[in-house]
Amino acid sequence: MKQSSMVFRFLAEPTDVNFGGKVHGGVVMKWIDQAGYACAAGWSGHYCVTISTGTIRFHRPILVGQIVEVSAKIAHTGKTSMQIFISVKCGDPKTQSMNETNHCIINFVATDQAGYPVEVPSFVAKTDEEKRLEAYAIKMKEISIQAESLLQELG
Numbered sequence: 550m551k552q553s554s555m556v557f558r559f560l561a562e563p564t565d566v567n568f569g570g571k572v573h574g575g576v577v578m579k580w581i582d583q584a585g586y587a588c589a590a591g592w593s594g595h596y597c598v599t600i601s602t603g604t605i606r607f608h609r610p611i612l613v614g615q616i617v618e619v620s621a622k623i624a625h626t627g628k629t630s631m632q633i634f635i636s637v638k639c640g641d642p643k644t645q646s647m648n649e650t651n652h653c654i655i656n657f658v659a660t661d662q663a664g665y666p667v668e669v670p671s672f673v674a675k676t677d678e679e680k681r682l683e684a685y686a687i688k689m690k691e692i693s694i695q696a697e698s699l700l701q702e703l704g
């Protein structure tokens with residue numbers, strides 16, 4: 550059976566921190582990309598590339614020494630693309646209570662060795678939560694595609 554989810558857990562390190570002493574947004578985005586890639590590659594059995602991501606809003610900072618959990622799950626699949634739902638949480642490892650810092654949909658395409666898109670196994674949402682995430686993922690993919698032509702449309 551294909552693996553449809555992946556969880557990374559690790560400590561935020563001093564090398565992850567920006568000048569304000571909090572974890573860089575770009576570092577968080579790298580973690581999102583890595584967890585999304587691992588999930589997409591595991592599901593498709595192919596190398597995958599990031600094609601786009603939905604909005605990422607940072608709700609709260611991540612501090613050095615906190616435990617970080619980046620969970621990735623398949624929310625929807627197209628013919629060659631996979632929409633991965635990512636949730637990032639952090640917390641004090643001593644208390645084990647975690648709060649979500651942000652979530653997003655990140656879109657990957659499975660590719661062959663020449664870099665061309667290849668078909669991926671279909672994901673079937675079964676639970677109410679999976680169906681809710683799938684509806685969200687479909688909407689976010691549409692928004693990503695529409696956003697590509699927005700600048701030209703505005704003249």
Ligand SMILES: CCCCCCCCCCCCCCCC(=O)SCCNC(=O)CCNC(=O)[C@H](O)C(C)(C)COP(=O)(O)OP(=O)(O)OC[C@H]1O[C@@H](n2cnc3c(N)ncnc32)[C@H](O)[C@@H]1OP(=O)(O)O
Pocket residue numbers: 582583586597598599600601626627628629630631656658660664665666690693694697
């Ligand atoms: C300090 C130390 C650092 C060390 C650090 C180590 C890193 C440790 C490794 C980590 C690992 C991470 C790895 C990540 C992977 C990369 O980071 S990859 C790098 C960034 N991404 C790229 O370079 C991709 C560049 N783009 C491409 O190559 C081509 O556009 C693609 C993706 C192959 C697509 O080709 P295409 O001919 O445009 O394909 P097309 O048939 O039009 O569309 C394909 C699918 O995309 C969908 N699509 C099109 N536009 C969009 C859109 N805007 N949004 C969503 N879907 C779209 C289409 O609807 C279609 O979906 P399906 O209907 O088939 O399901």
